[in-house]
Amino acid sequence: MTLDDRWQSVAVLGAGGKMGSGISFLLAREMTLQKLNPENAGRTYRLYLIDVNPEALEGLQQYLKKQAGKFAQKQSDRLREIYRKRGSELSEDALITQFTRDLMGLLRPTTRLEDAADAHMVFEAIIENIEIKARVFQQLREQCPETTVFFSNTSSIPIKLLNQKAGLEGRLIGFHFYNPPAVQKLVEIIIPEPVRPELPELAYALGRRLGKKLIPSNDVAGFIGNGHFMRDGLHAMQEVQRLQGEFHFVQAVYIMNRVSQDFLIRPMGIFQLIDYVGLDVFQSILNIMNPYFPEEQLHSGLIDELVARGIRGGQYPDGRQKDGFLKYEDGKPGAIYNPETGKYLAFAEGNWKSEADARLGALPRTWAPWKALLKDPDRDSRLSQYFQQLKQMNTLGAQLALRYLRRSKEIGEKLVADGVAQSAEDVNGVLMHGFYHLYGPINHFV
Numbered sequence: 356m357t358l359d360d361r362w363q364s365v366a367v368l369g370a371g372g373k374m375g376s377g378i379s380f381l382l383a384r385e386m387t388l389q390k391l392n393p394e395n396a397g398r399t400y401r402l403y404l405i406d407v408n409p410e411a412l413e414g415l416q417q418y419l420k421k422q423a424g425k426f427a428q429k430q431s432d433r434l435r436e437i438y439r440k441r442g443s444e445l446s447e448d449a450l451i452t453q454f455t456r457d458l459m460g461l462l463r464p465t466t467r468l469e470d471a472a473d474a475h476m477v478f479e480a481i482i483e484n485i486e487i488k489a490r491v492f493q494q495l496r497e498q499c500p501e502t503t504v505f506f507s508n509t510s511s512i513p514i515k516l517l518n519q520k521a522g523l524e525g526r527l528i529g530f531h532f533y534n535p536p537a538v539q540k541l542v543e544i545i546i547p548e549p550v551r552p553e554l555p556e557l558a559y560a561l562g563r564r565l566g567k568k569l570i571p572s573n574d575v576a577g578f579i580g581n582g583h584f585m586r587d588g589l590h591a592m593q594e595v596q597r598l599q600g601e602f603h604f605v606q607a608v609y610i611m612n613r614v615s616q617d618f619l620i621r622p623m624g625i626f627q628l629i630d631y632v633g634l635d636v637f638q639s640i641l642n643i644m645n646p647y648f649p650e651e652q653l654h655s656g657l658i659d660e661l662v663a664r665g666i667r668g669g670q671y672p673d674g675r676q677k678d679g680f681l682k683y684e685d686g687k688p689g690a691i692y693n694p695e696t697g698k699y700l701a702f703a704e705g706n707w708k709s710e711a712d713a714r715l716g717a718l719p720r721t722w723a724p725w726k727a728l729l730k731d732p733d734r735d736s737r738l739s740q741y742f743q744q745l746k747q748m749n750t751l752g753a754q755l756a757l758r759y760l761r762r763s764k765e766i767g768e769k770l771v772a773d774g775v776a777q778s779a780e781d782v783n784g785v786l787m788h789g790f791y792h793l794y795g796p797i798n799h800f801v
């Protein structure tokens with residue numbers, strides 16, 4: 356069965372979730388374009404949106420309607436041409452309405468797995484739990500045709516394990532989108548052993564069709580992205596512990612968050628990123644990875660303690676950031692959690708923040724914000740100059756930043772040495788396209 360045939364019947368599991376909704380939009384958009392292609396006249400297309408939570412499915416449909424309208428507006432010239440070829444001259448407004456109607460017409464929201472029995476491709480984005488994922492795959496295996504193929508969005512579970520537990524006999528591949536899937540360019544492709552011979556090529560063709568940057572990762576728990584992110588986060592937490600000899604916990608978290616954002620010129624600080632992903636998600640990924648790396652301690656007592664206290668981060672259904680290590684006002688951090696009092700300490704309260712800033716010291720003269728460097732054609736030489744200057748400074752900020760940079764490089768190199776990534780370029784690609792870093796961890800700066 357070709358990819359073109361497979362587009363006719365597709366299912367998303369966990370469609371109402373954070374990742375599932377973005378994946379559903381990408382697939383619905385592509386399937387609508389397929390449907391509008393005159394070559395496909397006479398074919399029917401169905402996208403099963405499956406979720407155990409009916410309210411999530413309601414919200415999903417609103418989201419898809421809005422996204423379809425936005426897409427049609429942005430791509431109006433291209434879509435006008437497509438509808439013209441089909442014999443309709445449409446005004447801008449009519450075009451948006453028509454495309455939205457065409458996209459919504461493909462959707463089959465349901466809470467029942469049985470409804471997707473004729474799906475040719477199944478995308479799974481349910482909770483990160485081995486047993487639950489395996490059980491759902493097993494049920495689908497029993498009801499779908501033998502030709503159906505499966506794609507898992509797991510962040511950390513070895514695909515081989517899911518394949519075995521669900522008895523899928525090589526019909527499963529890892530297709531790891533980054534959050535949010537409709538925006539982030541990267542998909543990590545994880546090809547397990549065994550795999551049906553036609554599946555890798557199918558996965559690459561599919562990823563290209565969705566306009567994604569595709570990077571292979573070997574089938575090792577955590578893959579490249581979380582293999583780096585988890586250890587990077589643990590490094591920051593160890594530094595917080597070390598700094599507590601001299602600083603209060605709140606100051607130590609503030610310092611490491613600023614070092615990882617400002618001094619390393621990343622899009623957000625490490626604790627803000629952990630909040631964004633969710634402390635509970637961070638914890639569950641560590642729990643899945645830890646048994647596979649007995650020589651490392653992929654575990655954090657601090658995360659366990661905060662999660663047990665209900666400090667979890669993540670987002671509200673309307674996209675607003677929930678509080679975690681940091682507290683957010685209009686999306687911006689304004690306070691840090693203090694475990695001693697169980698309350699958040701505001702940046703403006705007392706002089707703890709200015710004290711910490713003074714101890715960090717100034718940024719090098721050649722510093723520029725992440726956003727400014729993102730589009731700078733001279734980015735690499737400017738970064739080189741910046742890190743050169745940082746190395747000549749002896750401030751606390753420079754020392755912590757260089758230790759961070761060295762640790763990040765060490766993590767990246769180990770991913771290659773352990774055979775998780777096939778090359779340094781792949782590690783750098785994942786961090787740059789999945790995490791929006793300006794430079795990969797395996798660099799010549801340190």
Ligand SMILES: NC(=O)c1ccc[n+]([C@@H]2O[C@H](COP(=O)([O-])OP(=O)(O)OC[C@H]3O[C@@H](n4cnc5c(N)ncnc54)[C@H](O)[C@@H]3O)[C@@H](O)[C@H]2O)c1
Pocket residue numbers: 368369370371372373374375405406407408411479480481482483484487491508509510511531532533534632
């Ligand atoms: N959130 C991220 O940043 C991120 C990034 C990459 C990959 N992932 C992975 O994507 C997957 C989903 O993560 P998420 O953050 O979107 O989770 P989420 O909790 O936002 O969504 C999961 C959805 O699955 C539904 N669900 C749960 N059990 C189900 C079942 N048995 N059948 C059908 N639906 C079910 C839930 O109702 C929910 O709507 C996980 O494997 C996660 O590791 C997450």
